[in-house]
Amino acid sequence: MKFTIFQNSRQGPRPHNQDRLAYSYSKDALLLVVADGMGGHRHGEIAAQLAVTTMTEAFQRLAVPTLASPAKFLTEHIQQIHDSIDQYAQENEMLEAPRTTIVAAVVQRGMLYCAHVGDSRLYHYRDGHLLFRTEDHSVVQSLYNRGMISKDDMTTHPYRHKVSNCLGGDVAPKIDLADRQELVEGDTILLCTDGVWGAVADNEIKHILNNPSIADGITTLLDHAETASQQQGDNMSAIGLQWGDKLSSHLAVSTVTMALGATTTIMNPVTQPNGEQNIDFSDDDIERTIAEIQLALSKTKSTRT
Numbered sequence: 001m002k003f004t005i006f007q008n009s010r011q012g013p014r015p016h017n018q019d020r021l022a023y024s025y026s027k028d029a030l031l032l033v034v035a036d037g038m039g040g041h042r043h044g045e046i047a048a049q050l051a052v053t054t055m056t057e058a059f060q061r062l063a064v065p066t067l068a069s070p071a072k073f074l075t076e077h078i079q080q081i082h083d084s085i086d087q088y089a090q091e092n093e094m095l096e097a098p099r100t101t102i103v104a105a106v107v108q109r110g111m112l113y114c115a116h117v118g119d120s121r122l123y124h125y126r127d128g129h130l131l132f133r134t135e136d137h138s139v140v141q142s143l144y145n146r147g148m149i150s151k152d153d154m155t156t157h158p159y160r161h162k163v164s165n166c167l168g169g170d171v172a173p174k175i176d177l178a179d180r181q182e183l184v185e186g187d188t189i190l191l192c193t194d195g196v197w198g199a200v201a202d203n204e205i206k207h208i209l210n211n212p213s214i215a216d217g218i219t220t221l222l223d224h225a226e227t228a229s230q231q232q233g234d235n236m237s238a239i240g241l242q243w244g245d246k247l248s249s250h251l252a253v254s255t256v257t258m259a260l261g262a263t264t265t266i267m268n269p270v271t272q273p274n275g276e277q278n279i280d281f282s283d284d285d286i287e288r289t290i291a292e293i294q295l296a297l298s299k300t301k302s303t304r305t
Contacts, residue, residue, distance in 0.1 A: 001030065001107070001255045002245040006215040008269050009237035010222050012195060012229050019193050019237035020048040022267035024056045027065035027258040030107040031055060032239050036120050036193040038099040038166060043289075047085055047098035047168045050290050052267060054081050055104055060263045070106040074115035075175050078102060078167070085168035099168035103134060103191050107183065107243070114178040118163045121197055123190040124181060128210040130202070132181060136194075137165030137174065185244035188214065192221075195234030199225040214240040215251060 011017040018037030023030065035051035037044025058077045059067075067073045081102070089097035101118025114122050119136040135141060139162040143149045165174050183189075188209055197205065200221060208224065211217035218240040225236045245252045258264075 001025070001028065002252055003030065003107075004214050004242040004245075004249045004252045005032075005239065006218045006251070007237075007239040007266070008218060008222060009235065010195075010226050012226060012233045012236050014233075014235055016045065017235045018045040018048055019195070019235040020045070020052045020268055021191070021237050021239055022052040022056050022265060023239060024059045024063075024263055024265040025253070025255060026059075026063040026263045027255045027260055028108065029059075029063040029066050029070075030241075031059040031063070031104065032107075032189070032191050032241065033102065033104040034120050034191045034193060034237055034239060036101045036118065036195075036235070036237070038101070038163065038168075043098045044100055046289050047081075047100035049268075049287075050084060050098075051078075051081050051100050051102045051167065053290055054084065055102075056265050056267065059106075060265065063263060065258075065260050066108055067106065070108050070111075070113040071115075071177055071180070074104055074106060074113060075177055078104065078115055078117060078175050079173070082167040082169075082173050089168075097168045099166045101137075101163060101166055101193070105189065105191060107189075107241075110183050112181045112183050112189065114181075116176050116178075117173045118166045119194045121190075121192055121194075122178075123192075123202075123205065123209075125188040125190070125206060125209060126184065127186070128206065130206055132178070133202070134176065134178065137163060137176065139164055183243045186246040187243045188217075189241040189243070190218075190238060192238040193235065195229070195236035196221065196225045196238050199228040199233060199236070209240065213249065213251075214242045 007021050009019050021034045023032045033052050033055045035048035037048035085097050101120040103116040103120040103122050106113045116134050119138045122134045124132040140154045167173055208221045209217045218238050222236055
């Protein structure tokens with residue numbers, strides 16, 4: 001495989017960053033995952049961190065060097081995240097469980113597989129044109145699908161950021177698995193949270209990412225989102241992938257010489273405002289809680305593979 005990939009997250013005007021993102025690759029498979037911890041629910045960053053940890057750890061364990069079934073991998077491990085949160089909330093008698101959205105993609109044998117829960121999105125572009133975009137699990141999307149509001153109303157509706165489906169909620173999540181899509185040389189994939197697409201219109205996103213450098217494209221996209229958000233925005237996170245080595249970028253990754261059992265994982269780069277860090281829940285606290293969640297689940301359920 002040959003590809004160029006870049007990811008980053010901006011805290012924006014929020015006091016904490018509850019977004020988490022990561023990618024992991026083996027010799028013949030690639031995983032990308034973005035999770036947006038829900039700020040209206042206590043410790044959403046724990047749910048988001050659990051999401052990327054669960055997905056990347058499972059990928060590292062199972063992609064040797066390919067996954068037996070990418071679609072099954074996505075649906076089963078996304079469900080496992082929800083089960084883990086639910087089990088932990090019950091054992092600790094929590095009145096409200098941590099919650100998160102997720103969008104995850106696997107690229108294997110030149111095919112793109114995608115699953116999501118909530119309103120974090122995946123976009124697939126080719127030659128500057130949008131081929132595919134996930135459909136949000138949100139209140140406004142549901143209203144639009146029912147013909148109750150127009151497309152223009154969706155961008156200004158007071159419920160435009162209310163999610164109707166998530167991990168860690170009171171009901172089991174509806175995991176939306178997209179039809180697999182073939183990638184061709186030069187295709188661009190974007191995964192992002194609503195802090196990005198809510199601040200930058202789809203046409204502008206398409207224009208920004210029609211860029212020879214995916215690193216420059218993602219940086220510019222986050223700059224635009226941050227500028228547009230000002231004091232009313234959200235955390236903003238994005239992963240960008242350019243497939244193949246058509247552009248001969250010096251940042252391109254080639255897995256040709258990777259060992260069959262090797263994996264590489266890059267997780268959670270975050271740009272803080274003015275270089276400052278305002279943390280309610282430290283990284284150590286989050287990792288300790290995730291370890292407790294995983295232990296609680298292992299006591300009562302066998303691990304899915």
